[in-house]
Amino acid sequence: MRILIFGAGGQLARELEQVLEGDEVLALTHAEADICDGNAVERQARRFRAECLVNTAAFHRVDDCEDEVERSFAVNAVALTNLVRAAQAVRATLVHFSTDYVFDGAQRHPYRETDVPNPLSIYAMSKLAGEQIVRQYAPRHFLIRTCGLYARGGSRGKGGNFVETMLRLASEGRTIRVVDDQVATPTSAADLARGLAPLLHSERFGLYHMTNLGSCSWYEFAQEIFRLANLPADIRPISSAEFHAKARRPPYSVLDNYALRQAGFPELPPWEHALAAYLRERLRG
Numbered sequence: 001m002r003i004l005i006f007g008a009g010g011q012l013a014r015e016l017e018q019v020l021e022g023d024e025v026l027a028l029t030h031a032e033a034d035i036c037d038g039n040a041v042e043r044q045a046r047r048f049r050a051e052c053l054v055n056t057a058a059f060h061r062v063d064d065c066e067d068e069v070e071r072s073f074a075v076n077a078v079a080l081t082n083l084v085r086a087a088q089a090v091r092a093t094l095v096h097f098s099t100d101y102v103f104d105g106a107q108r109h110p111y112r113e114t115d116v117p118n119p120l121s122i123y124a125m126s127k128l129a130g131e132q133i134v135r136q137y138a139p140r141h142f143l144i145r146t147c148g149l150y151a152r153g154g155s156r157g158k159g160g161n162f163v164e165t166m167l168r169l170a171s172e173g174r175t176i177r178v179v180d181d182q183v184a185t186p187t188s189a190a191d192l193a194r195g196l197a198p199l200l201h202s203e204r205f206g207l208y209h210m211t212n213l214g215s216c217s218w219y220e221f222a223q224e225i226f227r228l229a230n231l232p233a234d235i236r237p238i239s240s241a242e243f244h245a246k247a248r249r250p251p252y253s254v255l256d257n258y259a260l261r262q263a264g265f266p267e268l269p270p271w272e273h274a275l276a277a278y279l280r281e282r283l284r285g
Contacts, residue, residue, distance in 0.1 A: 001201065004028070004050035004092075006035050006083070007057030011151035011161065012097070015193035016054065020200075026050075030057065036074055038082035045086040052200060053087050054095040055080075058127075062101070063246040065123035072122050077129035084137045094138040095200065100147040100184060100211070102128045105250025110215070112258045113145075113207045121247035135207070142199060143207045144192075145255060151189035152281065162186065162218070163278065166225045170233035180219035180237035183252045185211040188274035195260075195268050204263045209255035212271040224272060228279050 001023045007013050008027035017027050026048050033044045035057050045053060059065065059075040080096065087094040101124035102117035119125045134141050150161035160168075169176045187210075195210055216224070219237045226233040240249065257267050268274070 001051050002026075002049055003052045003054060003200070004045060004048050005054045005056060006033055006041070007055065008032075010056050012149060012189045012193065013054075013056040015151055015189045016056070016196070019190075019193045019197050035079040035082060038085060041082045042086040042089050045090045045092065050086075050090055050092045052093045052095065053083055054200075055083055056097060058097070060099075060123065062121060062123045062249070065121065065126065066246045069122050072126040073129060076123070076126035077133060080130045080133040081137070084133060087138055087140070093140045093142065093200070093205070094134060095142045095144070095196075096130065096134050098127045098131050098143060098145045099124065100145060100253035100255050101250060102131070102145065103250055103253050105182075105252040108252055110254040110256035111209070112256045113209055114258075120250060123247060131207075140203075140205055142196075142205060144196065145207070145209050146187050146192055147184050147211045147253060147255060148186035149189045149192065150186060150278065152278075162221070163225055163275070166222050166233075167229060167231065170226060170229075170231050170235075174234070176222065176233055176235045177238045177243070178219040178222045178235060179240050179243050180217045181239050181251055182249050183215050183217050183254060185213070185215050185254055185271055186218075186221050186275070187211040187268070187271070188278055190278070191268045191274050195265070199260075199263075199265055202263075204265075206259065208259045208263075209257050210260060210268065211255050211257065212268045212274045213257075214270045214272065215254040216271065221271075221275075224275060225279075228276055 003025045005027040008029045065072040104118040
């Protein structure tokens with residue numbers, strides 16, 4: 001399959017390039033193809049004769065989105081019209097990624113794909129708007145909601161991933177304060193890429209939740225990072241209110257990979273296993 005990836009250089013794009021070795025893959029950076037530029041997107045899709053367009057580009061600095069509303073919707077929603085048109089022009093499948101933040105966290109059991117979103121932040125609203133464009137106008141689509149991605153190299157757009165930030169703060173001897181009232185499922189981008197590969201080669205189009213299994217608070221995740229890394233850390237739990245983040249986060253945003261199971265695809269490993277594998281790979285360099 002000829003797969004064109006937008007957002008090269010990001011953590012998920014890099015992992016996808018590695019697992020899709022059996023396909024012909026071209027990954028384009030923002031400079032090579034800005035998804036907000038419809039002509040550039042379609043030109044690249046035609047030039048490559050793409051059979052599948054994968055969008056990993058996004059504006060995902062959640063707190064900055066509160067101040068940059070226009071940019072949030074331009075990148076996370078309006079740009080999806082460019083990708084939809086390009087996919088239609090070359091008759092390609094469209095793959096797009098969304099977020100657990102589309103839910104408000106009011107329920108206390110994992111969210112299925114059929115549960116009704118209720119976003120709390122500008123970021124989440126813009127991502128939900130992007131979802132709606134894909135679902136309405138791209139009949140051949142895979143829409144993937146995931147949560148708390150981390151991978152080697154981190155996320156340049158966010159200044160690094162959570163795992164690397166925790167390890168750095170501990171190595172500096174800093175007191176680390178982490179919220180203990182937001183429960184989610186941190187997810188390995190490597191696991192997500194491996195889980196996505198067989199789905200892309202199917203025609204089981206639609207909306208899928210894809211995260212590692214299980215759940216934890218961010219404080220519990222940080223504790224496990226330090227335990228597995230055998231690294232002493234001065235870590236203290238705080239509430240979301242004490243953290244004073246600009247954007248509201250859902251207190252509970254665990255996703256149930258229900259559609260994935262129903263379609264007969266294997267689920268991703270438990271988050272504890274994914275974290276241990278990440279740290280082992282990190283030690284190997």
